[in-house]
Amino acid sequence: MMNPQITVEADGESWFLELEPNRLHHSRFTQEHHFPLHTHPAYHLILVDRRGCTLHIPQLTPVECPVRSLLLLNPEVPHRFTFGARDCEHSSFIWRFRSRDGRYWLKPLQLLDGRREEPPRPYLLKVLSPVQASAYMRMHREAESYLHARSGFVTSLKLFRLWTLGMELLSEDYWMHEVISSDSGDFLIERIYRLIEDNFCYPWLSVSYLADELGKNANYLNTVFSAREGIGIGQAIRNRRLEQAKVMLESTSWRIREISEQCGFTRQNYFTQAFRRSTGLTPLEYRRRTGARPEAAR
Incomplete structure (x- = not known):
């Protein structure tokens, strides 16, 4: 060989x-x-x-x-x-x-x-x-x-x-x-966003997971992130999931439940509540307003 x-x-x-x-x-x-x-x-x-x-x-x-x-x-x-x-x-x-x-x-x-x-x-x-x-x-x-x-x-x-x-x-x-020093705030923010981007579709993604990956205390990590970004890490994860949900609602005929699961939400009713708080609309209302094949959502 x-x-x-x-x-x-x-x-x-x-x-x-x-x-x-x-x-x-x-x-x-x-x-x-x-x-x-x-x-x-x-x-x-x-x-x-x-x-x-x-x-x-x-x-x-x-x-x-x-x-x-x-x-x-x-x-x-x-x-x-x-x-x-x-x-x-x-x-x-x-x-x-x-x-x-x-x-x-x-x-x-x-x-x-x-x-x-x-x-x-x-x-x-x-x-x-x-x-x-x-x-x-x-x-x-x-x-x-x-x-x-x-x-x-x-x-x-x-x-x-x-x-x-x-x-x-x-x-x-x-x-x-x-x-790059792991104690650098810029480095931590970059790494947090990269890990969120790579894993937001998985329900197990959490502040604790990010802290373990980066070798940092979860409270410290959230404090640094909040001071730089103005929101907590949990909210950043939800925001990324909701962004992906909007894309899928606009471009696919998948059911609401399926989109919820693909975006990392474990419960459809929680997904609907988070989506409404973010947009003022339910996922179905958002899909209908964008004209994206509403008949597919059940």
Whole structure:
């Protein structure tokens, strides 16, 4: 099997990406699946699909990995997964960095940029937007199919694109955090809005979720946001959901209940109340006033 010659520089040396045999794959797990504690002498990049799962690392609090989580496990990190009531799918990419003389770089990936985090985190996690997850999944499937076909140069190209996309998606949150101070108000506001944009369609999006993602106290985060924007984070989330609801009311024939669910509202009556407070109209009245196929709303 041919390995792509992706090169990184670390500790004054060149290291080549080496894909482990049969380690570009996807697997489906059920609640009954027993996933024993194990380690990889390699980097393990996983896209969590279909349903979420829980990552368990000894001596750390269990980590919830929602659907569309992109998870990177560093080498030699003992871990296992547990799964909920429905199937969960992992699309995995497992690789190592090898020197010209056959030695392997097994340090945390965070150290590749020369930064010295004490101690380095055993994993990195980002919840992707639907568009990001779809692009990564499509590229993963393409690379997997070419790898099985042993198509040489094209396989290397597909693997290179997949690896760089994964690193870029993680770097948006992680390495940017190292360049711009996380205590900067502007940085926090930008990150809050980006997380809202990526996740507003999911009912679990909340101030607590944003605080966990950014490593900040929820009250502190809301105070900084309110001082800058004049509204709370909860209101900003509702505003984004209502903006999307207006677009869908104007451009689709979906039912009100369906639009409510797609915009992240768990109850249709709450959606209707929030919409009326914002616009002075119910969703159905808004649709009729815009002339957008009112007969479809029931």
